[in-house]
Amino acid sequence: MTPETVIHLGYQAMKLTLIVSAPILLTALAVGLLVSLFQAATQINEMTLSFIPKILAIVAIIILTGPWVLGTLGDFTRNLFHEIPQMIG
Template identity: 35%
Template sequence: MSPEVFVDVLREALSMVILLVSAIILPSLFVGLAVSVFQAATSINEQTINFLPRLIVTLLALSWGGHWLVQKLMDFTFEMVDRIPQVVG
């Protein structure tokens, strides 16, 4: 395997990981930020208030986007399997 092919496969794999993780983490990040702004505005210093909304949004993102996430992962896997002759040869 040439270094160029290895770097290309690694780059595609890392971009896929970033895409899949960001689809789950970004909604939770925005909800956590909104709850933190609300806590700062109302002077509520309870740390557990931030946990439940983020958990619910993460679970909703997984349930609503799960089909898309699995489809992207399957497409990537099939593409990598199709590239085996290029990598080996």
């Protein structure tokens, strides 16, 4: 296994991690921003107010994107196992 192969696999894994986690992170960011704007407009400074909407939005996104995430991770793992013979020899 050459160093280039290891770097390529690491790059693919990090890229996949970013792609798979992006919907969840962007949802949490958007909901947090909206709740912060609501808190600023109403001058409600409750720290736990942003927690429940974020959790509900993240659960909804996980339910919506779960099959896609599992399929993407499965494809990556399947391709990784199919490439093992070329990596070794």
